Amino acid sequence: MLRINGDPAITGARWTPEQVLSMAPDAASRTAGAGLSTAGPWSGAGSDGAGAVWGLCKGSGSRPYRTVVDLTGPAFSCSCPSRKFPCKHAVGLLLLWSRDTAAVGPSDVPDWAQEWLTARRGRAAAGPRPRRRPARAPRHRPSGRSSSRPCRRRNGPAGSPSSSPPTGCRRPSSCSASARCRGPGPWAAPSSTPWTSPGTPAAIRGASAA
Template sequence: MLLSNGGTAPASMDQGVARWAAEQVLSLAPDDASRKAGSKLGAAGPWSGAGCDPSGAVWGLCKGSGSKPYQTVVDTTGPAYKCSCPSRKFPCKHALGLLLLWACDEQTVAHSEVPEWADEWLSGRRNRAAAKEQPGTGSGAKSADPEAARRRAERRAERITAGATELEQRLADLLRGGLAATERSGYGLWEETAARMVDAQAPGLAARVRELGAIPGSGPGWPVRLLEECSLIHLLDSAWLGRERLPEALAATVRGRVGLPSAAEGPAVRDQWLVLAQYDSADGKLTTRRVWLHGRESERTALLLSFGAAGRPPQLALPVGLMIDAEVTPHGAGRPRAELGTQFGPPVAIDTPPPGGPCASAADAYGQALRDDPWLDSWPVTLTGVIPVPDGTGWQLVDADGGAALPVAAAALTRPGLWKLVALAGGRPVTVFGEFGHRGFMPLTAWPEDMSETVPLI
């Protein structure tokens, strides 16, 4: 339920994997710098020995600053990348450039025999994947001692309880002293409190405390916003301290919100998963990549999370606007987070976006999700038949039939994706996938009225 190749003529399936569109290639870029650098390498000039095969492999030699060209190979069924350049980014600019060349120039990247240097990596990768699917193979790491794991979990829970109790006292002191005083105390107060929550092994609480530090002095009405966020933290503290009395589903939500990891819970769902959006966020020490999927048959929306440390982007990357036949294992009923399992073929092009509805349906979906998770900032929704319209101080998405409207989130107003959406619509209705919450609607991907292309907006 996504879109086709957006204007490029795909190779027929009897010739192998369909070629992607340029936008789908660029959606894999780990950052803007890689996107720009990769675009410059998307022409035939620096490349030699380029080719592809029906299995989804693409390879080529890219001229660099040294005497030897960089050997670049991509397995589009993953996708996965290998390049002899020293870059620590995945995919690197050479892999992006090669994929752009493959997408747009069938003569330069034609079907041919895989060279030995590329086949060595491809064969090793596919053999390892096949071995993982065989029962009883692999190193088979020893099972962890369940009693030791239980004791570790109890010790961590005790630390979090101590941290939540301390945080409650600090919130009480804050309210007793008056919210106005927080503007004078500066960010150091919040950072010190967040550090205490890190020591308590409650990274979820630490993140929410850090967000408090940005509110004082942030514009008109900041005391109200600060009080609202303090109330949500108090609610989370109280829920953790009384978690034994909560229904299991809500208790699991509380554990996740304070920062305890959750495991994927079966059964796995095999479906044709539409890759709706992919974007990164960073907190200085960790880069988090979010990939949104939608199951064509199951009608489930799934969120894949991957992480990169020390300035390195996460390795998981899926091309926006394509569909993969794969298994996805959720982290629990009603929660969108899931783990990507076995893929049963390369990504393929599709010709329709996911099902959606008017603006009122987005508000309903978010409201229902809040019942299960009161700390939820946003919820994935697809809007159909909406038009971006300026409202004086910002933008709105308005139902084409004159029904309801949703404000565009303030964070989107300074990003080029908003102007891509406005240009794509041209005053006509579009379909938009994004995240809607109390801060407004964050557009992530859009389709024009004729459904001729998929346009990533972030």
Template sequence: MTQQGVRWTAEQVLALAPDDASRTAGSRLGAAGPWSQSGCDRSGAVWGLCEGSGGKPYRTVIDTNGPGYQCTCPSRKLPCKHAVGLLLLWVEDERAVPVAAVPEWVERWLDGRGERAGHGEGGPTDGDSTVVDPEAARRRAEKRAARVTAGATELEQRLADLLRGGIAAAERPGYGLWEETAARMVDAQAPGLAARVRELGATVGSGPGWPMRLLEECALLHLLDRAWLGRDALPEPLAATVRSHVGLPTPPRARTPAVRDSWQVLAQYDTADAKLTTRRIWLYGRESGRWAMVLDFGAAGRAPGIALPVGLAIDADLTPYPGAGRLRAALGERYAAPVAPDGPPPGGTTTEAVERYGRALQDDPWLDACPAMLTEVIPVPPQDGDGGWQLADAKGDLALPVARAATARAGLWKLLALSGGAPVTVFGECGHRGFTPLAAWPEGDREAVALT
């Protein structure tokens, strides 16, 4: 413990790493051997010099309040392996990274961060822009809407052709047809439609019952197409939800006022395709009782810029996006160093989680999942012939199936080890594909264990 808040756990540091390679390389650098002139101060800065392959050591500095990073190594990853290693050293060995006077080169970087924040760069991080000609912006928006409409109309015809030929015949053309259709949606400037078409292609032949799953996804995509084509008749919150699912950006002026709270960071995980890495961060407002998701993006091979310490709480502004039932928010100003919260957020039963998801679908029919805290559940691994993991309510309530995509993660076995057959508190995403566990608290424990 220091006056700047708390020294994080090694697990929280590793959760910030952009990929497995960075975690492995950073762990090797989490020892005192390669480091010199390391130190930290009570405002949240951590710094050090790390021996590298060149003649000069790499200068690495971290602002744990952000967190923000800078290193003189050539890596484009953020944080790089040196930053991960230095944070691990800071976590594990206070003598190797003692409280010290701030070097001049560290002070310059910190001052630069402060100046950028003062000029507005510390505000919401995913979409704010400079002032533009409103008339030119209106014309661009109209042209894009026309392209999206043409794409949605074409997609409706392709869905009709698919159903006319029969769902069972969808395997014959192979994945190329789906990718070609998705490319057409990208040309129509509708990335949300393109992503859903690719999901259709991935559903075909994905295991027993795939025709029914494909039909369900086609129905949701058809509903989204029709909603876009008839958006002028929709209530504005639902129209905003449709625009978001289609992939249109939300202008900053359309967002609601910021909410300042102590936001508990519950989970952070990345998904990637050939072009983009998407980072999802789940937060819970300790005072407001609100849920929020911060999304950030990085180009292929590069980690997104936002990374928050899982398990801690940050005093910050979040600006919610418009839309019925939408939980996405833009991260704004942060007012203090992260601190340890007093245990997990309040939770409920498995039945309450399913009912909450059902109510959320009334506002957003395309919602894949919503956040849920489950108390007193026991993880149950696959039994002979029953096919999958489950989270069983310790009091005999509904047992939730674990989502198929989550069953391949090592986190489920970590969850089983944490439980040891006893009830645990679990945070995750509850949706029509099942429950995806993301963090857990053993009975009576205040510290979260990340499962991603």
């Protein structure tokens, strides 16, 4: 288990028991930690003078619990199954370290403690990882879809102000390919002979021609 709570570390001198107990998560951890603050259950305890304290605490199992504290965090690690931070073993080890210099004296850091210390301090030096924003998927456009709008003709007599090329057309010639724009439109220039539809009676066509 591991926790870095961001409290200012005191590495130049040994902590007082009050400082150690103030870091316990609850009253039960303080009581249980005080019961482990004697040299009896501990073996291989030591400190390096650079902020590391470690020790092996005898538990109910065949293997002792490996407990290590980094005072520069402070941060705690223990092989016990407890989910409290710090656990009773870390509290007991720090209480023993704060009261008994001989029980937790200067020593070489064991490999199991050094491995955790190196990894933890490396992560702390690297800082928090920046969050990556999820990449946006490109918008899909159906194939064959024309980007130009359909041609629309405005109603109105030829030559009137409302008569203009179809809206949406970039140029008049673009309407020649559209079935809706076939034939002379109302925007065409007036000619000498008025245009009449094929269904216009001959009498009317003759009158128009006259």
